[in-house]
Amino acid sequence: MTLDERFPSFNSFISNIITTIKWVELRKGKSGLEGVQAANTHKILINLSSTRTIIDRFIQRSYDSTQLRDLRNLLTSLNMQVLKPDQTNLKNETDSLEEWNAAEKALIDSSEELVLELERQLSSSMEIAAIEYYSYAVRNAVLTRRPITLKLSELFVKSLNKENRDIKIPDPVSSELDLYLNSLLIKYSSFSPKVLHTGEYPPEVKWEHSSGHKSITAILSNRFGISLEFNVRWQDANDLAGLVQKESISVKKSHYKCLCLVNTSWDRKSKDLARRFSYPKLSLYLYDLKRGLYYNKTDAAAKHYDFWFSTDLK
Numbered sequence: 001m002t003l004d005e006r007f008p009s010f011n012s013f014i015s016n017i018i019t020t021i022k023w024v025e026l027r028k029g030k031s032g033l034e035g036v037q038a039a040n041t042h043k044i045l046i047n048l049s050s051t052r053t054i055i056d057r058f059i060q061r062s063y064d065s066t067q068l069r070d071l072r073n074l075l076t077s078l079n080m081q082v083l084k085p086d087q088t089n090l091k092n093e094t095d096s097l098e099e100w101n102a103a104e105k106a107l108i109d110s111s112e113e114l115v116l117e118l119e120r121q122l123s124s125s126m127e128i129a130a131i132e133y134y135s136y137a138v139r140n141a142v143l144t145r146r147p148i149t150l151k152l153s154e155l156f157v158k159s160l161n162k163e164n165r166d167i168k169i170p171d172p173v174s175s176e177l178d179l180y181l182n183s184l185l186i187k188y189s190s191f192s193p194k195v196l197h198t199g200e201y202p203p204e205v206k207w208e209h210s211s212g213h214k215s216i217t218a219i220l221s222n223r224f225g226i227s228l229e230f231n232v233r234w235q236d237a238n239d240l241a242g243l244v245q246k247e248s249i250s251v252k253k254s255h256y257k258c259l260c261l262v263n264t265s266w267d268r269k270s271k272d273l274a275r276r277f278s279y280p281k282l283s284l285y286l287y288d289l290k291r292g293l294y295y296n297k298t299d300a301a302a303k304h305y306d307f308w309f310s311t312d313l314k
Helices: 010-028 032-061 066-083 097-122 128-143 150-166 171-190 240-250 268-276 300-309
Strands: 206-212 215-221 227-234 255-263 282-288 292-294
Touching: 032 066, 032 097, 032 128, 032 150, 066 128, 097 128, 097 150, 171 206, 171 215, 171 227, 171 300, 227 300, 240 255, 240 268, 240 282, 255 300, 268 282, 268 292, 282 300
Parallel strands: 227 255, 255 282
Antiparallel strands: 206 215, 215 227, 282 292
């Protein structure tokens, strides 16, 4: 009996795994480096699920699908290994946070590159050698993923504490900032985006939000690779143009990000930048704690999402 015959609803099976993992991690209340790894694992599983879906399409089109089925089986095995990073890669332990981050990034990037290559081939011709190349890159990244050690967790906490100490906000301003962020958390707990700026109603979406030190992140995502991210944080006005450029470049394909930077007062140059800013995968908002929200009101996407950064609950 073939794998297809035994698992006719394999995509649903993988989707259920993803949903279960997300639920388990949330229920456990993972934080620190474990929380980072759980978020990374979620991204990787979404990418691997997307590759499975595309490879299934290629199998249906192909006269000889032996190699494709082998690759699909490989990716299925990798799914299970990704779910248990601390059990499958004990020999890869490191006490370097930089090495751990590099290994996580390599796995995320390789899984995204595989999806992008398969999407490219969907609109052209299938190249089995290229699929194998990117699939084995994912396998190598899975095999060299670093487990979390006690030392790494301690280093991560120290790095966060250093970042928090570096953010200097006067007490009265900090209180105003907390009020604004709390109003957004209430909004994100009560509502979730239903329609994207493209007019699309994404299916099977998951809505998650979390707060950090003077920041909030909220993400709408599904197993088909769609991702909408809201990021709200305190930001000094230094080199705002350079910061926004880096944020724009970092947004992945099929993703859209809304970046809301908060300060007590934005200068005219910064406000002019926000009012003119337009980019296909990023909307920019500047929130002035005294005067409210600044953004490009002529940009349809920015206008579509402005509700999520105002204090209005209607």
